[in-house]
Ligand SMILES: Cc1cc2nc3c(=O)[nH]c(=O)nc-3n(C[C@H](O)[C@H](O)[C@H](O)COP(=O)(O)OP(=O)(O)OC[C@H]3O[C@@H](n4cnc5c(N)ncnc54)[C@H](O)[C@@H]3O)c2cc1C
């Protein structure tokens with residue numbers, strides 16, 4: 001019986017632990033500095049917004065861990081001794097391991113802005129950030145205005161959170177349009193508009209110069225780099241991306257880049273030490289993926305995979321087709337396969353796009369303009385079936401096939417208005433084709 | 449807009465205050481002639497009741513309803529005590545003839561029911577005489593205020609979308625003091641309605657004119673309840689329409705339950721009465737309609753000719769054929785969330801409280817034990833009732849059928865379905881009865897779990913375990929525990945309200961009816977990972 005120690009009780013560490021437990025009776029200890037019990041980081045926003053209580057973000061009841069014989073330990077690991085196979089905690093206590101899984105996740109980026117450590121400046125990553133926000137921005141009397149720096153998924157969530165308590169928000173975004181490094185222009189612009197409809201003061205093309213302090217060391221205002229404008233505020237949210245949370249490994253001898261360097265088997269340079277989730281960095285990117293994939297799903301998949309290796313069935317991390325999802329205020333977003341923004345798409349990739357004339361709905365289908373092969377889809381305001389798109393991607397279907405059978409892929413609730421016919425009409429018109437929509441078929445949908 | 453909303457709240461609270469306050473108004477007494485007529489109508493044989501009641505209620509004093517009620521109850525008690533004493537006396541003297549004679553003088557019935565019938569004749573004052581004004585001050589202000597409070601949300605809530613901001617920060621929806629107040633109000637209401645109807649006779653006056661215009665008869669407390677039910681559902685349905693206006697499933701579903709409540713549960717039965725037919729709610733299926741097979745009901749149906757027989761056949765076909773076949777095709781939602789009155793109230797009045805249902809494994813265990821016990825109880829009781837009906841024997845195995853029926857009616861029909869089932873909304877979530885008590889739900893649940901095309905499909909690997917779905921599931925189903933495993937939700941208790949699907953921020957859940965094959969799909973490794981690994985681990 002080995003002792004498997006996991007640092008980090010996020011989705012990756014916990015998934016690994018669950019699957020190791022399923023397949024073995026190894027001793028498992030999960031360590032976390034943040035909270036004793038696993039919670040869903042993606043749900044933090046809903047706690048502040050009052051949609052849920054913190055306990056609702058915990059996917060397993062507290063008895064689950066004992067019942068499954070998974071030990072939980074709260075504490076901050078400050079040092080890893082790879083020779084003695086021993087961890088040292090901040091309070092100098094130690095614990096030894098046979099195999100170590102590093103699943104320490106990320107931390108918010110700070111780019112050395114003056115004033116970035118003042119009181120009232122915070123990221124939005126850990127539970128402690130939520131508590132800070134509750135302290136500095138409980139309502140719009142205490143927090144007259146908040147400034148958010150960095151226009152990504154966490155930034156827009158933070159804006160939505162603050163708006164739920166009617167706190168005025170200024171949102172600084174470096175890019176010319178929201179998240180347009182990832183989204184095609186049509187979608188990015190729709191989101192720009194939607195952000196403004198929510199009375200968020202969106203500032204595109206805008207960088208932070210510095211954060212100013214009042215006499216008590218608290219945030220007083222920020223200065224904008226481009227114009228020198230000063231904006232008074234009580235809270236500054238730093239949401240300009242995340243980096244792996246691995247400072248404590250600097251002296252350990254484990255090979256580090258931006259994250260913990262791992263091979264396809266999620267092994268580090270040192271035997272019996274593995275890394276998964278946000279903090280793992282592949283030596284070489286897998287397909288068109290990034291070397292560091294800081295999303296929920298990949299953390300989970302790495303956990304599922306590594307558990308096999310630990311339990312004796314050595315398995316490489318081979319994620320399937322890319323998918324992701326998010327929600328921008330009221331607009332749901334799903335993506336399957338690869339759709340790159342105009343800024344980063346390759347020469348052979350072409351778009352077919354459709355947008356609803358009034359509602360916040362649109363899609364972009366990316367395809368190879370030489371072979372018509374379907375590459376990926378972005379949908380906004382329309383839900384799609386993961387399984388169907390996964391299948392089409394595996395089968396290398398052409399875009400015509402995708403359109404013809406688009407009704408099969410719709411995943412909106414019953415009675416919702418469907419738009420497949422309009423979408424296909426637009427494609428036919430633009431491409432002089434004659435695709436007709438096939439009626440939705442349960443048989444095809446559930447064919448395995 | 450905000451101002452309208454706040455004024456609405458004030459007006460609503462004024463209406464509520466009048467509504468509660470009106471119970472304390474009015475004076476109750478009878479003239480000698482009125483009393484004599486009443487006693488004659490009721491056919492009381494007791495020789496002392498007349499004197500007792502005269503002493504009690506033929507008076508110039510302005511009795512309020514509480515004094516009136518206790519005096520009347522005392523009078524009936526005095527009369528019955530009188531004969532009980534005689535019975536005891538003759539018993540001692542072994543004078544069996546005389547003893548036997550005394551029983552006919554005893555007056556049967558629950559004290560508050562006896563008092564209610566008399567009070568209904570005795571009231572004077574605002575509610576009884578100035579009904580229009582009183583109706584406006586109570587129902588009128590309540591409705592206007594509530595609508596003024598609700599309708600500005602079209603603007604105030606902002607763009608269409610999920611509007612759950614602040615639910616756990618509010619004292620009304622997070623078991624705060626407003627929630628507890630609502631709890632006390634509802635519980636008190638149900639206790640008065642079921643057990644002390646005489647005390648709320650002033651409320652019944654308010655709806656007399658409406659009742660007369662529909663059925664031709666003055667209102668009973670059950671008419672009051674039916675009317676109030678429809679009003680509350682309509683007002684709160686408007687709230688639903690606004691809150692979920694982006695979601696057509698919710699809009700249609702709300703319209704459907706409202707229609708079935710107003711037309712099937714309220715209007716049609718009253719109109720049947722107008723034409724001297726039995727009161728019957730065509731959508732209320734046995735065993736929710738637990739007294740359908742009671743002897744008195746069967747006798748009444750058989751005695752009322754063609755329509756009665758039709759109702760008898762329909763009631764049986766509804767339960768044995770229509771209900772399960774529909775559940776096979778659409779899941780139990782077709783009944784619980786689209787048709788049923790209990791479900792209708794839960795989905796309108798109860799919607800603000802759905803998040804308070806417990807999601808623990810323990811509560812699921814309790815739920816299964818309790819709801820299935822009620823099902824067994826109702827079936828045993830019905831077997832007794834049918835045996836009694838066909839054999840004409842009032843006892844089975846030494847147990848009186850009537851006793852069992854009374855216990856069920858009291859414990860399940862009144863306390864569980866009413867006092868707990870609705871009264872506890874603000875504390876245990878809006879489907880307390882449907883989740884823990886309803887025997888029909890238990891029956892539909894078996895069909896849904898084992899033989900149905902309905903499921904909630906989980907969208908591959910898209911779940912981020914955020915927990916919105918579980919939090920807002922009124923039935924306390926831990927939806928997330930399935931979704932995060934990529935597994936479809938096939939649970940007997942799911943009423944298909946569709947809220948989990950609505951609140952999911954990642955578009956993971958879809959209620960749908962499809963082929964039975966593959967409906968239940970246990971998975972360990974989710975879609976999106978290595979195909980070989982999925983095949984390896986998921987094959988069971
Ligand atoms: C607000 C927000 C919203 C998000 N929304 C989405 C989304 O919608 N979809 C999506 O795909 N992704 C989303 N993400 C990203 C997703 O949450 C992360 O990719 C995922 O949680 C990473 O999981 P993990 O297990 O790698 O690490 P984490 O969840 O970060 O867990 C690591 C844990 O290790 C602990 N730890 C770190 N160092 C030490 C140490 N030295 N000693 C002890 N403990 C330590 C940390 O405190 C933390 O508890 C979101 C992230 C945030 C912050």
Ligand code: SF4
Pocket residue numbers: 904917920921922923924925927937941942943944945946947948949959
């Ligand atoms: S699982 Fe979903 S549809 Fe079923 S009762 Fe719960 S919230 Fe409603």
Ligand code: SF4
Pocket residue numbers: 910911912913914915916917918927928931932951952953954955956957
């Ligand atoms: S609401 Fe959606 S994403 Fe959140 S836990 Fe439920 S199914 Fe998963």
